[in-house]
Amino acid sequence: MKMRRLIGALILGIALSAGLAAVSGPATAQEDASKGIEQYRKMMAEDPFANPGLLYVDSGEALWKEKRGTNNVSLEACDMGKGPGVLEGAMAEMPRYFADADKVMDVESRILWCMEKLQGLDTGPVKKKAFSKSGEGGSEMEFLASYVSSMSNGMPLKPQLSHPKEKEAYALGEALFFLRAGPFDFSCESCHGTPGSRIRLQDLPDLSKPGVDAQKTIATWPAYRVSTESVKTMQHRMSDCYRQMRMPKVGFGSDAVTALITYLMKQAEGGEVQVPALKR
Amino acid sequence: MKTTIISAALLSLALTSVQATAGGVPAEKLQKIINSSFKDPDKSTEAPATPTWASRLTPDTVQQACSEARNHPDKDLAADMEKAAAASVKYPEDGKLLGDWKNGEKIAQNGKGLRFNDKVDEPSGGNCYACHQIDKKELAFGTIGPPLTEYGKNRDFSEEAIKATYAKIYNSHTVVPCSHMPRFGTMGILTIDQIKDLTALLMDKESPVNK
Numbered sequence: 488m489k490m491r492r493l494i495g496a497l498i499l500g501i502a503l504s505a506g507l508a509a510v511s512g513p514a515t516a517q518e519d520a521s522k523g524i525e526q527y528r529k530m531m532a533e534d535p536f537a538n539p540g541l542l543y544v545d546s547g548e549a550l551w552k553e554k555r556g557t558n559n560v561s562l563e564a565c566d567m568g569k570g571p572g573v574l575e576g577a578m579a580e581m582p583r584y585f586a587d588a589d590k591v592m593d594v595e596s597r598i599l600w601c602m603e604k605l606q607g608l609d610t611g612p613v614k615k616k617a618f619s620k621s622g623e624g625g626s627e628m629e630f631l632a633s634y635v636s637s638m639s640n641g642m643p644l645k646p647q648l649s650h651p652k653e654k655e656a657y658a659l660g661e662a663l664f665f666l667r668a669g670p671f672d673f674s675c676e677s678c679h680g681t682p683g684s685r686i687r688l689q690d691l692p693d694l695s696k697p698g699v700d701a702q703k704t705i706a707t708w709p710a711y712r713v714s715t716e717s718v719k720t721m722q723h724r725m726s727d728c729y730r731q732m733r734m735p736k737v738g739f740g741s742d743a744v745t746a747l748i749t750y751l752m753k754q755a756e757g758g759e760v761q762v763p764a765l766k767r
Numbered sequence: 768m769k770t771t772i773i774s775a776a777l778l779s780l781a782l783t784s785v786q787a788t789a790g791g792v793p794a795e796k797l798q799k800i801i802n803s804s805f806k807d808p809d810k811s812t813e814a815p816a817t818p819t820w821a822s823r824l825t826p827d828t829v830q831q832a833c834s835e836a837r838n839h840p841d842k843d844l845a846a847d848m849e850k851a852a853a854a855s856v857k858y859p860e861d862g863k864l865l866g867d868w869k870n871g872e873k874i875a876q877n878g879k880g881l882r883f884n885d886k887v888d889e890p891s892g893g894n895c896y897a898c899h900q901i902d903k904k905e906l907a908f909g910t911i912g913p914p915l916t917e918y919g920k921n922r923d924f925s926e927e928a929i930k931a932t933y934a935k936i937y938n939s940h941t942v943v944p945c946s947h948m949p950r951f952g953t954m955g956i957l958t959i960d961q962i963k964d965l966t967a968l969l970m971d972k973e974s975p976v977n978k
Binding site: 663666667668669670671674685687729741742744 | 796797805808811815823824825833834837838881882883884896897906907910911947955956
């Protein structure tokens with residue numbers, strides 16, 4: 488099974504670089520990337536195991552089951568919200584409130600929490616290297632988030648908004664989505680508030696209202712990005728959009744990001760989880 | 768000068784109610800979350816230390832008003848905002864509003880500036896193509912703003928239109944309060960010279976925009 492995935496991904500990688508070489512020339516990097524995606528899709532229709540993101544899922548599964556930290560235990564007893572050790576459907580119901588932490592947490596912050604509390608791992612370095620750099624082939628967080636999220640594949644997003652802290656996170660997320668700040672006066676809504684608009688040639692999903700745009704967008708992270716040839720997570724997406732907004736660096740697992748993801752999940756309610764998706 | 772003070776006062780008057788809430792969440796609470804969530808780009812575990820970064824955490828009065836109104840300010844607030852925006856526009860001392868359209872095209876193409884991974888000693892671009900079609904030869908244009916093709920031609924290259932264009936780029940809220948377009952001059956993104964070059968890109972008869 489693992490071998491098959493690996494071979495599929497390797498063949499695809501080769502086919503893709505050949506494909507990209509063929510379309511280079513005056514074409515922009517964006518055109519290259521969209522041709523690349525087309526090619527990936529075609530190959531994945533023939534062989535679903537060809538998605539290179541699946542390598543992250545496999546690495547994540549291995550890491551999840553590895554005994555680590557001062558407590559020398561695996562993450563298998565971690566409670567992602569559906570009870571200790573239950574991963575099926577967990578991501579589809581996150582962010583959610585966790586009584587043990589008295590906090591609303593998304594997939595990535597909860598994984599970090601379990602590493603610290605369950606395994607007794609020093610999570611400083613994990614957090615610092617949460618987003619892998621190009622050529623590094625992935626980070627521990629990217630592996631684990633891909634694995635945990637993939638265990639919700641095929642399930643509809645079911646936002647959790649019954650606990651007062653979940654309600655508060657949603658309200659804060661909504662306020663943040665519309666809050667204009669920084670020298671360019673941008674808010675998330677500046678770029679994600681109108682259906683069918685684009686920046687340069689990049690299509691922008693409208694995330695300001697519930698619907699298909701939000702469902703397709705939010706239910707598909709972590710995603711393998713053809714443009715960076717690596718898997719990126721939802722925390723990374725938020726961080727990169729805040730960079731485009733000219734804001735300072737938003738903290739990994741910060742309350743602002745949790746609130747935004749809570750809001751986006753509600754917009755995407757009912758969307759079917761399909762990860763790791765393939766994106767530009 | 769006097770009008771600046773008056774309209775600023777009017778604006779802050781209109782804004783006192785805004786401070787109380789932002790989308791149903793107490794503004795104070797929202798600000799606390801923002802302050803604790805953003806880190807200094809250079810020391811990524813600490814709060815933003817330099818004024819450049821720290822100042823971005825607190826929305827200015829215009830940003831607060833527009834966020835609260837979801838960018839549809841009521842008539843009175845809109846009128847106050849237009850006045851304040853117009854008062855903020857600084858014109859070149861020699862009165863010449865048309866710069867070099869060739870340079871304007873470069874500024875319109877350039878999307879760099881003021882992000883934490885940008886070089887601080889390079890001038891920022893306007894990134895106009897992110898949102899507008901401008902020179903028809905450039906196919907990679909965005910659609911958040913209206914097309915600006917044949918902009919000057921459509922306005923008969925009039926002196927009045929040149930001045931309005933300069934002011935629009937300097938502070939987009941002069942005409943459309945709470946516009947999605949950045950306030951390039953007022954917020955210090957672009958210099959007066961850069962805004963002159965962009966005005967020329969749109970309003971010069973020789974610019975490809977008008978061919």
